[in-house]
Amino acid sequence: MALRHAVLAALLGNELSGYQLAKLFDVNISNYWHALPQQLYTELAKLESAGLVVGREVVQRGRPNKRVYTLTEAGTAEMSAFIAGPSKPSAIRDDLLVKMQAAEAGDTGRLIEQLEDRAAEARGKIEQFERRLSRARGDLDEDTFLARSPWVGPYLVGLRGRAFEQEALDWCKRSADVLRARSQSSATSQARKEH
Numbered sequence: 402m403a404l405r406h407a408v409l410a411a412l413l414g415n416e417l418s419g420y421q422l423a424k425l426f427d428v429n430i431s432n433y434w435h436a437l438p439q440q441l442y443t444e445l446a447k448l449e450s451a452g453l454v455v456g457r458e459v460v461q462r463g464r465p466n467k468r469v470y471t472l473t474e475a476g477t478a479e480m481s482a483f484i485a486g487p488s489k490p491s492a493i494r495d496d497l498l499v500k501m502q503a504a505e506a507g508d509t510g511r512l513i514e515q516l517e518d519r520a521a522e523a524r525g526k527i528e529q530f531e532r533r534l535s536r537a538r539g540d541l542d543e544d545t546f547l548a549r550s551p552w553v554g555p556y557l558v559g560l561r562g563r564a565f566e567q568e569a570l571d572w573c574k575r576s577a578d579v580l581r582a583r584s585q586s587s588a589t590s591q592a593r594k595e596h
Contacts, residue, residue, distance in 0.1 A: 405453070406483050407434040408444050409476055412454060414552060418467045419445055428529070433558070445470055453479055501576060509584050513577045520573035523566045530563035 411417070411425050422445070423438040430436075436444075448454040453476035456468045472480070497519060504512055537556050538546040547553055 404434070404436055404440060404444050405448060406480070407436070408441065408448060409453060409472060409480050409483075412470060412472050412476070413480060416469045416471045418459075418469045420467070422470075429533070429555070429559075433562070448476070451475075504580065509580050513580050513584075516573045516577040516580070520570050520577070523570035523573065526566040527563055527570065530559055530566065534559050534563065 407426075407430060408422065411422060411430060417425065419438070419442045422441050426434070426436050426441060445454065445456070449456050449470070452473055454470045455473050456470045459467050459469055461467060497515060500507070500512060500515070534543075534556065537550075537559070541549070546556065550556065
């Protein structure tokens with residue numbers, strides 16, 4: 402997947418400025434696609450040149466004017482073709498996993514701290530997902546919302562994001578517990594040998 406598809410998907414059914422798009426990426430999309438604001442502005446210019454989005458100037462009082470973007474028919478067709486194409490399996494690239502692979506070669510206490518930090522981040526993201534999903538549903542229960550909502554895709558992505566963060570939280574907690582137990586066991590064994 403290219404950044405262009407993530408931007409086009411974000412614009413589907415929306416009219417967004419570059420700033421709004423960057424905020425959307427930061428809050429909603431960052432769990433599956435990371436992009437810096439500069440990359441998004443560059444991509445919007447490319448998409449506009451390619452005729453996949455159209456921008457228009459919005460005059461604002463007391464603030465600088467802004468440019469907002471919407472999908473064109475060609476942009477919608479591009480997304481349709483992207484959806485019809487094959488999906489590549491995802492791959493995890495995570496420095497914490499590399500550190501865990503070599504846990505015995507370093508400071509276990511520091512690694513436990515990093516696991517606890519990552520767990521705290523995951524808890525925060527889970528809470529964000531919960532709030533967003535609840536806002537999206539409104540007064541409806543989840544099954545009713547999923548059956549009736551005209552825009553179910555973003556909600557389903559939110560469910561995946563929440564599940565991903567919950568799994569990360571569970572893994573971090575378990576890994577930290579294992580390292581703590583091994584560290585205590587090792588310290589106890591060492592103390593027995595010294596006596």
